[in-house]
Amino acid sequence: MTEAVAPEPLFYEAGATWYWLLAGPISAAAMLYIEVNAGIGARLLPPAFFLVLVSGFLAIQVKAARTHTSVELTHDKLRQGAETIDVCNIVRIFPEPEPGDAPPSWRSARALGELAGVPRGRTGIGLKLAEGRTVQAWARKDEKLRVALTDLLEQRSAENRPPGAAS
Amino acid sequence: MTSANPRPRIVEVAFWSWMAAAALLIVAGVLEMTMVKYGDMRHTVAASVPDSDVRSLFETYRTVAIVCAVLGLAIGYFAGRTRGGNKRFRRGTIALSVAGVVLLLAATVLLNAVTLLAVLAVIPLLVAVVAATRESASEWFDAAASGSDGD
Numbered sequence: 001m002t003e004a005v006a007p008e009p010l011f012y013e014a015g016a017t018w019y020w021l022l023a024g025p026i027s028a029a030a031m032l033y034i035e036v037n038a039g040i041g042a043r044l045l046p047p048a049f050f051l052v053l054v055s056g057f058l059a060i061q062v063k064a065a066r067t068h069t070s071v072e073l074t075h076d077k078l079r080q081g082a083e084t085i086d087v088c089n090i091v092r093i094f095p096e097p098e099p100g101d102a103p104p105s106w107r108s109a110r111a112l113g114e115l116a117g118v119p120r121g122r123t124g125i126g127l128k129l130a131e132g133r134t135v136q137a138w139a140r141k142d143e144k145l146r147v148a149l150t151d152l153l154e155q156r157s158a159e160n161r162p163p164g165a166a167s
Numbered sequence: 168m169t170s171a172n173p174r175p176r177i178v179e180v181a182f183w184s185w186m187a188a189a190a191l192l193i194v195a196g197v198l199e200m201t202m203v204k205y206g207d208m209r210h211t212v213a214a215s216v217p218d219s220d221v222r223s224l225f226e227t228y229r230t231v232a233i234v235c236a237v238l239g240l241a242i243g244y245f246a247g248r249t250r251g252g253n254k255r256f257r258r259g260t261i262a263l264s265v266a267g268v269v270l271l272l273a274a275t276v277l278l279n280a281v282t283l284l285a286v287l288a289v290i291p292l293l294v295a296v297v298a299a300t301r302e303s304a305s306e307w308f309d310a311a312a313s314g315s316d317g318d
């Protein structure tokens with residue numbers, strides 16, 4: 001009996017790291033430091049209360065970021081947040097603009113995913129889809145995603161080439 | 168407050184910085200609460216994205232907006248009590264400010280979930296914390312506390 005194994009993604013970004021939760025204890029420590037140095041008198045209850053408050057709120061934020069700003073590329077699908085498109089729908093990857101060039105028109109195209117625009121800290125990659133639409137994929141490591149997408153498209157066009165056709 | 172212990176300028180700076188931050192946070196929170204609507208988000212997001220994901224994003228934005236507004240109200244109230252020389256409220260306002268700075272920066276970096284107004288509130292919050300923890304401010308709060316003890 002063989003078990004179906006999920007294919008290793010060609011590219012993956014988690015969207016946000018759980019290390020953000022360390023900001024809770026760090027802010028509590030900062031508060032304690034301020035209390036001691038400002039002569040307010042160190043009391044543990046306020047920093048402890050805010051540690052729970054800050055960590056709890058950050059946990060909500062990180063969980064949301066991991067859902068809505070994560071990226072995954074497999075052989076068949078490109079997932080950006082909660083939106084998934086078939087890789088076979090991508091017909092072209094627009095080249096990156098040269099420094100000094102005017103912003104290309106795909107920069108104003110809709111960003112994939114459910115956020116309004118390309119998320120902060122990410123760079124857009126212009127994609128032309130089969131139905132003629134232009135959209136923006138995005139990633140923190142946009143160069144790596146671009147290379148992975150380009151390789152995938154080249155591989156797909158080689159597979160679709162009729163046998164015996166000159167390369 | 169007695170004239171024997173006049174309120175130093177640094178405490179006034181802290182108070183008005185907190186009030187500016189409170190105003191920015193309240194306006195930003197209320198604006199985001201009223202302007203971000205589930206129907207509009209559902210309409211702009213691709214149809215292939217499940218409703219549950221759009222709903223969870225909407226609820227995250229709504230939560231951030233409510234936290235901003237409540238934080239602004241709390242800082243405004245606490246700052247008023249701090250201005251009167253109350254050491255406990257001074258501690259609370261500083262704690263709220265530190266927590267607020269962390270939360271606002273996280274919400275901005277992680278999901279871009281706050282408006283520019285709320286991000287701008289970080290500056291007066293930091294100014295207020297620095298001003299309220301200066302030595303001259305501490306001396307005034309100590310004197311105010313001992314004055315009220317003696318009453």
